[in-house]
Amino acid sequence: MHSAVQRANTVATIAAILLATICAAASFLDAFNSPSLQAHVQVVKINRFRRQLDGNDEVKMTLKMSMDLTSLFTWNTKQVFVFLAAEYETDTNSLNQVSLWDHIVQEKERASFQVKVPTKYPLIDQGTNLRGKKVGLVLHWHIMPISGRMIQGKMPLSNFSLPDSYTTRS
């Protein structure tokens, strides 16, 4: 009456339904996590500010950052991808977002840290608008779960102004 195949089918179906329910519940509970993180960034030095051969402005700098991302982690968190974006506007572009630095935090214990690093990616403009430009630094994070919905957030940090003229290589 109950063959082995039927039993295997029932077990597999129930297991799949349970797994799906647990995954959904884990993701649902993530929504109740209200993070309160702290971060601070400071531009230590402009390493290079020049006009590239193809005509676009390029900036490389050294940043000093400290942040505490521990409140973003839940038990359903696999990793947190955090990056710092330079955001500014120009005459031709209503918004420019350029990632300067990113990092992957995989464990809650390592979520609070300080670094002093050169920018991972140069700030390159579409044009030559960066001289004297006021640029906002915004910290973005992306919580990637073990299963379920991914959550994004951001926090504006400090602003800084680029020099009025290109610097020579130092």
Add this chain to the structure above:
Amino acid sequence: MDRIKFLGDVKIRPTLIQLLNLGMIICSALMIWKGLMCITGCESPVVVVLTGSMEPGFKRGDILFLHMNKEPIRAGEIVVYNVDGRDIPIVHRVIKAHERRDTGEIDILTKGDNNQVDDISLYSGGQLWLNSHHIIGRAIGYLPYVGYLTIIMTEMPIVKYLLIGVLALLVITSEE
């Protein structure tokens, strides 16, 4: 009299019912798929991760749920895009976004988390940026491992045929 059966129409009705059942199952699956396409606004609301370029976040065989709306693409979002001439969609993160004031069009540069360089060499020809029309969808959700079956079926088609054969056999020979 009831026992007299013509050889030609033996078991026609049960067979037709079986075929109808099969058709219903296929149609329901199709309806769910098309419904998902409408709700999420993407042509393929679910994709399987094929490469390790987004590790350790996404591994080969994971499934991504996509969503697409008119909201402008912003830095940090994980997007799926097609490059002209290649039919494998690529899942990477936006690291640069420039939105034009006049047209509202956005120039996008993407990069895989696990890659050293950005995707500019992947874009077709001399293309420097992606635009909104290249983007199929944004990744909003994620399930690990589930897609590995699809990868196996694509890379070893014999498994696919075997599976379909077994399933068809089960449906036809089952009593309900």
